[in-house]
Amino acid sequence: MSMRIGYGFDSHAFKAGVPLVIGGLKIEHSEGLAGHSDGDVLLHAITDALLGAVSAGDIGSFFPPSDARWKNADSSIFLQTALEEIAVAGYRIVNIDTVLVLAAPKIGPIAGELRERVAELLGVKPGEVGIKAKTPEGLNQDHVAVAHATVLLESATSPEQLTAMTAAADTEDQMNAVVKTLVGDSRDVSALGRKVPAFDTDDLT
Incomplete structure (x- = not known):
């Protein structure tokens, strides 16, 4: 069985006048997080961890901030794309661990x-998700939220099975069928980032 480890990191400054969204939850707070999308620092770090585990680039290569389509976008869209990537690569999540660093x-x-x-967004059990929080003591980051994420993946199918399945998928509908076989759910990939060309380092976030 093949195993992969991925690590993701993201940070956003707090900003008045926008809602605070972390981990797909709207949280009551006087300020939200600045960002081209909804600023969900936790989902961004998890997305990068998943993409990195299968050597698929990073969140900026799929959803560049220069693209107006992603302005104020729900970050669960980014996460769905990462899940598509690991499924097509033939892997599934074993567990994920995260750390949030913020003063409030x-x-x-x-x-x-x-x-x-x-866990709901990832399609795993809550016991397979770690959520920890630390204060930025001594870091001079009281007005910033930082997230770290580490993910462990295991192969969901043999390389021979995966090659045969993906080679036969000529259309998006057929690729969705492959994904459904691998992760138990079919998602519309047409609006996601998988079809975007190889990443441009100028678009990294």
Whole structure:
């Protein structure tokens, strides 16, 4: 069985006048996170961890901030694309561990709800998702939210099976059928980032 490890990191400054979204949850707070999309620092880090684990580039290569389509976009779209990538590569999630670094709001009281939401978005069990939070003591980052994510993947099928399945998929509908076989759910990939050309380093976020 083949195993892969991926690591992701993201950071966003706080900004007044926008909602705070972390891990797919809207959180009551006086400020949200600045970003071209919804600024969901946790989902961005997880997305990068998943993409990195299968050597598929990073979030900026799929969803460049220069593209107006992703302005204020729901970051779960980015996560779905990463899930498509690992499925097509023939892998599935074993577990994921994350760390949020921010002065406020306090994550401890909502860590359980965050775990449930992230697990739902990833299609895994809550016990396979770690959510931890630290304060940025001594880092001079009181007005910034930082997220780290590490993911462990295992092969979902043999290389021979995967090659045969993907080679036979000539259309998006057929590729969706492959994904459904691998992860148990079919997603419309036409609006996602998988068809974007190889990444441009000028678009990294």
